[in-house]
């Protein structure tokens with residue numbers, strides 16, 4: 001066990017590069033949407049950002065989530081290390097709670113205008129592929145890590161659960177941003193257990209009502225439970241526009257522009273700023289589940 005934990009950086013880097021390579025090949029073999037922007041611009045800048053994010057993260061924190069979980073196990077810190085729950089139960093519950101925390105944190109980054117300024121950079125990518133899943137502002141990465149460390153300290157999860165969670169979350173983020181064409185029946189079945197590219201693509205729609213839905217990165221259940229689930233984009237997957245209204249030039253895709261983006265322009269389009277549906281729109285019957293959650297949320301807000 002100790003050897004596995006000692007090799008954490010190597011294990012995570014190998015898993016990351018393997019999944020990234022697999023997704024890149026899959027995107028070439030079976031793309032879902034037409035590509036308009038040369039891959040070299042987006043890939044070089046999105047990957048440069050990963051290097052910057054990783055360096056800032058390592059320099060800013062003396063210990064990361066897995067290291068803190070090891071320390072918690074050794075010293076008996078946190079809930080699970082105190083109550084002596086069965087090991088398998090502690091592993092499963094820890095992974096579920098970490099995933100719920102990531103969901104809630106994502107909702108918070110959409111709802112608080114200052115946090116939206118940081119997170120909207122993830123949404124400003126003008127296309128949607130595996131490297132979009134890596135595009136996060138370094139300050140968002142630091143805030144996420146601070147939240148994760150607090151949770152690990154309070155919960156005392158088995159270190160293996162944290163390591164597994166980190167590897168799985170990294171892999172699913174690459175998978176559910178990939179520009180891949182999954183057969184519809186497979187997507188329908190798969191999205192009961194994991195967030196699929198079609199499910200997460202709705203979250204990257206330029207329409208704020210769709211941007212502020214489907215917050216899950218890993219398990220799809222939280223969106224269904226909390227009423228933030230939107231099954232499909234109104235304009236269809238080929239017809240929808242990816243990104244946000246505010247930053248739409250190719251120059252905005254460069255890493256220097258990404259880093260200063262939180263300071264540019266107003267914080268429009270966040271979850272509490274989403275345009276309300278007009279009364280006529282609200283009276284119209286809705287096709288299947290599309291927009292059902294957004295309508296009820298908006299009408300709740302209007303009353």
Ligand SMILES: [Zn+2]
Pocket residue numbers: 106110119122123203
């Ligand atoms: Zn988001």
Ligand SMILES: [Zn+2]
Pocket residue numbers: 122132133177200203204
């Ligand atoms: Zn995303």
